[in-house]
Amino acid sequence: MKSTATAMIDSFPTDVTADRTLLAECITAAAECAQACTACADACLAEPQVTQLASCIRTNLDCADACAATSRAVSRHTGHDTSTVRALVRACAQACHSCAEECDRHAQAYEHCRLSAEACRRCHDACRALLSALG
Amino acid sequence: MKSTATAMIDSFPTDVTADRTLLAECITAAAECAQACTACADACLAEPQVTQLASCIRTNLDCADACAATSRAVSRHTGHDTSTVRALVRACAQACHSCAEECDRHAQAYEHCRLSAEACRRCHDACRALLSALG
Amino acid sequence: MKSTATAMIDSFPTDVTADRTLLAECITAAAECAQACTACADACLAEPQVTQLASCIRTNLDCADACAATSRAVSRHTGHDTSTVRALVRACAQACHSCAEECDRHAQAYEHCRLSAEACRRCHDACRALLSALG
Amino acid sequence: MKSTATAMIDSFPTDVTADRTLLAECITAAAECAQACTACADACLAEPQVTQLASCIRTNLDCADACAATSRAVSRHTGHDTSTVRALVRACAQACHSCAEECDRHAQAYEHCRLSAEACRRCHDACRALLSALG
Numbered sequence: 001m002k003s004t005a006t007a008m009i010d011s012f013p014t015d016v017t018a019d020r021t022l023l024a025e026c027i028t029a030a031a032e033c034a035q036a037c038t039a040c041a042d043a044c045l046a047e048p049q050v051t052q053l054a055s056c057i058r059t060n061l062d063c064a065d066a067c068a069a070t071s072r073a074v075s076r077h078t079g080h081d082t083s084t085v086r087a088l089v090r091a092c093a094q095a096c097h098s099c100a101e102e103c104d105r106h107a108q109a110y111e112h113c114r115l116s117a118e119a120c121r122r123c124h125d126a127c128r129a130l131l132s133a134l135g
Numbered sequence: 136m137k138s139t140a141t142a143m144i145d146s147f148p149t150d151v152t153a154d155r156t157l158l159a160e161c162i163t164a165a166a167e168c169a170q171a172c173t174a175c176a177d178a179c180l181a182e183p184q185v186t187q188l189a190s191c192i193r194t195n196l197d198c199a200d201a202c203a204a205t206s207r208a209v210s211r212h213t214g215h216d217t218s219t220v221r222a223l224v225r226a227c228a229q230a231c232h233s234c235a236e237e238c239d240r241h242a243q244a245y246e247h248c249r250l251s252a253e254a255c256r257r258c259h260d261a262c263r264a265l266l267s268a269l270g
Numbered sequence: 271m272k273s274t275a276t277a278m279i280d281s282f283p284t285d286v287t288a289d290r291t292l293l294a295e296c297i298t299a300a301a302e303c304a305q306a307c308t309a310c311a312d313a314c315l316a317e318p319q320v321t322q323l324a325s326c327i328r329t330n331l332d333c334a335d336a337c338a339a340t341s342r343a344v345s346r347h348t349g350h351d352t353s354t355v356r357a358l359v360r361a362c363a364q365a366c367h368s369c370a371e372e373c374d375r376h377a378q379a380y381e382h383c384r385l386s387a388e389a390c391r392r393c394h395d396a397c398r399a400l401l402s403a404l405g
Numbered sequence: 406m407k408s409t410a411t412a413m414i415d416s417f418p419t420d421v422t423a424d425r426t427l428l429a430e431c432i433t434a435a436a437e438c439a440q441a442c443t444a445c446a447d448a449c450l451a452e453p454q455v456t457q458l459a460s461c462i463r464t465n466l467d468c469a470d471a472c473a474a475t476s477r478a479v480s481r482h483t484g485h486d487t488s489t490v491r492a493l494v495r496a497c498a499q500a501c502h503s504c505a506e507e508c509d510r511h512a513q514a515y516e517h518c519r520l521s522a523e524a525c526r527r528c529h530d531a532c533r534a535l536l537s538a539l540g
Binding site: 058059061062063065066068069072073076083084085087088090091094095098099 | 463464466467468470471473474477478481488489490492493495496499500503504
């Protein structure tokens with residue numbers, strides 16, 4: 001089934017200059033990653049060892065903010081000046097890279113960190129693929 | 136396959152007092168609706184008849200903001216004081232109701248408005264179901 | 271000196287039906303509260319007693335999300351259907367009430383909690399005043 | 406009088422490695438710019454010539470999202486890995502640069518575009534100053 005993000009792109013009234021599949025994948029991966037990081041930060045707060053997870057919580061919160069802003073900006077996929085979108089997608093890839101590394105450190109102990117790291121890597125890859133296509 | 140939202144809830148270290156399925160459905164529906172409304176506002180801006188769509192664009196932007204905040208707050212699904220979460224879910228249901236009505240007015244002319252109205256209704260229903268369960 | 275929020279309202283091309291002072295105060299108080307709660311959550315994470323502050327962190331994060339969405343929606347202060355704006359302002363007032371209470375519990379020990387509680391009360395009052403005026 | 410952002414930084418329990426004044430200025434300028442851009446987009450939607458302002462509205466919305474995420478991330482001003490914060494501040498500077506240019510095109514006709522362009526330039530400068538200090 002077509003995702004909502006794909007259906008929205010297909011209903012856009014004018015040409016979409018960037019690759020539709022890469023746009024939809026970046027939008028969806030960033031929204032999922034924002035959610036996973038928000039939930040991982042909350043799960044970390046419920047762990048008895050929360051003191052050791054303070055840095056993981058912060059990195060999750062930074063990553064959630066970067067992903068949310070990026071998912072929105074990429075959803076405005078119009079032909080206009082793409083320098084802002086590219087800068088945000090680049091920041092999102094960086095945030096996901098840092099967050100995946102931090103979550104990986106706790107992935108064996110905590111399933112939520114393992115899942116968050118995975119979501120970060122998917123989003124990182126989707127951002128990188130879109131950046132290559134945007135040139 | 137389990138959605139990321141569901142997997143994150145299942146990895147939560149302590150009891151989750153609210154119904155897990157309803158939580159996951161509200162989180163996912165709100166994230167999808169936020170994306171659809173952001174994209175619909177952008178598509179409206181690309182229509183030749185944009186003047187007639189100004190109110191639709193605003194309602195979409197309000198709804199996207201309400202949905203994004205709600206998806207985040209519900210992702211912090213911990214046992215603590217739920218009055219803020221309930222107030223946000225209620226605001227989200229209201230935003231989705233208004234936005235579905237406004238988008239419906241343009242649904243025959245514009246596919247993106249039809250899709251956005253549908254996403255609003257799904258999110259509205261998920262919010263209502265979660266509110267009933269939260270009591 | 272006029273605040274940016276006030277100057278923006280004064281430059282609005284058509285009539286603004288709600289009271290301009292109350293709109294500007296709500297927009298500014300909500301933006302300040304969102305910032306204070308974000309910073310308080312981060313300061314709590316840096317405290318040695320972070321385990322006892324987990325609930326404060328969550329409440330701060332919920333409040334920051336509610337305030338950010340409300341500040342945006344109130345910034346779209348146009349004559350159109352105000353039911354969504356009112357629902358968001360109501361949710362924001364509730365979030366600020368809960369967060370002020372939670373932060374007050376730690377206000378003697380932590381200056382950042384005292385400041386965050388104050389920002390929450392200012393925002394709560396600005397929301398209540400705007401709600402009364404919106405009817 | 407001390408701003409809330411400055412007071413929150415001063416109450417931070419551990420050392421703050423970056424310059425406190427530059428941090429506070431970036432946090433405040435980004436929050437103000439996010440508000441100004443949100444309000445300018447809404448004011449543009451109320452103009453009779455909205456068709457000619459579509460690109461301005463979009464740029465405002467992108468800029469508002471970049472500024473909001475950046476204001477939040479910089480509010481978590483802790484000693485940890487700053488690569489994500491730097492990437493976001495860089496994206497924010499880019500968004501403000503593009504938005505100031507676009508708004509400038511309409512600044513003589515529309516006071517809200519003039520004000521939004523000014524807020525973008527202040528935020529751009531605050532981002533650049535913080536970036537230089539972060540190295």
